[in-house]
Amino acid sequence: MPSPESHSERPGGVLYVVATPIGNLQDLSERAQLVLSRVGLVAAEDTRHSGRLLQHLGLSKPMLALHDHNERDRVVRILEALKAGQDIALISDAGTPLISDPGYVVVREVREAGFRVSPVPGPCALVAGLSAAGLPTDRFLFAGFLPAKRSGRRAALEELREQPATLVFYESPHRILALMEDLVEVMGGERECVLGRELTKTFETFYGGTAQSVRESLEADPNGARGEFVVMVHGAPPAGSQEAGVLDADRLLSLLVAELPVKKAARIVADVSGLSKNELYQRALALKDQ
Template identity: 65%
Template sequence: MSKSVAEPSSPNPVSASGPGTLYIVATPIGNLEDLSPRAERVLSTVDLVAAEDTRHTGRLLQHFGTRKPMIALHDHNERERYQRVLDELQAGKSVALVSDAGTPLISDPGYVLVREARALGVKVSPVPGACAAVTALSAAGLPTDRFLFGGFLSAKRSARKAALESLRRELATLVFYESPHRILEALADMADVLGDTREVVLGRELTKAFETFYSGSLAEVIEALQSDAHGTRGEFVVMVRGYEPSGEPQSESALDEDRLLELLLRELPVKKAARVVADLTGGSKNELYQRALSLKER
């Protein structure tokens, strides 16, 4: 059976008939060869580029032989600047939103602009490409059927540990971004809260010349980083294997909960079984639901 292939769409020219299009353009996270032909074409034909850092994006455009009017749109000014971009869109102009690297809005600016643009009926069109979290996961060798993206953990240790504690029994693979000056502290807190035997994969400087992956237990990866002269340089994606109910010591009550779930799942749907066990044991409904899903899959 033959499949029809849609023709690539081009950015809208200035039009009096309606608003222009807001393109969400993913840019390389390191290797410039990762910019897609479509992204390069969109960047070369839009009327305006809204950039997290105009100097950084200016160098990218220059590399591809493109010069475009730009406006800075970042975490500290988005709520003051987004209206100007909306005005351009409503005047029929096409705008490309880019961050410094990767896909906009994924721990990057743009949420306010995209939400307001959609509320006004402006067409928002994604131009997919690099994303550090997905890039790292694809090469990590950890389960990817379910993962939870946590962005950047708090710089404050108490808040960071509280966030990790809330995820301690999360069954999905956990994915975080981390900066070089905080990576060892964050890993130490993960070892403290999640256990230093929990499996972790660390991606550093992805797609760049010194791309490195570290894998093993949290204790082993911390030791590897400390012994590597370049271990705390660059940007990091931290991927932690999800909680495995049978993979660590459990209290007698936790074992009882799993046994109850196993018995109830023979007769009841996952959600109802989790609710019944929560009523009987006083456990968290959300946590028991996730554990019931895991047991059902097994």
């Protein structure tokens, strides 16, 4: 394996963007360990958290805290270290830096200053989640964390409702049920959805099905609101497709149950869409309860 310094012809040090485990420490690559062992400085989102990782690896390194609130202030220090020929590893608390984590400002400034930035790839929660979800991955849109307030979150979902690519979000345990409620209301309870909870950790769990059924599974699971979540939603079907007709029928049913008896609403939608009246009746009952 080449040393971290052997393939850089630019003067000064190199900034290595190092992916670290999202849960299972065995996911740290051999190359990541080598880079961490050889750099002169580690810029970490949380020095206490990353200090435990270095201790696990038997390493003792000078560390620099770099997070959302001080990133711009740290640029000068990092550029000075690189100019002096010191290599630096940029790491976040878990996963790949810059992916819903700090580092964008530093990487951009380092590149503009003419120093080399080298990725050391590895764990990433969104890629891990997609790889096991069984949803289309030829196109996907990563939207990170949605707004914390309900109005902002619903507005963001409205903008993405007709997006044909698979949608990927991150969400915290105390907002996951609220997100699923908004997802059902904005995109429809029949939209296919997969949630990955505590990926690569001891209690890794996947919930899959319709948005409505996933929401119900979370509510029924005593651990459903614990841990970190990757939320993956099937993209909207192309206009005019058979699947699009199913989704249109679901929206029509939502409108009718507000004005008509459940049985009549289901019969009307069945006549229009050709879908099963019994299935539509069960769906109408669920919508009426909401």
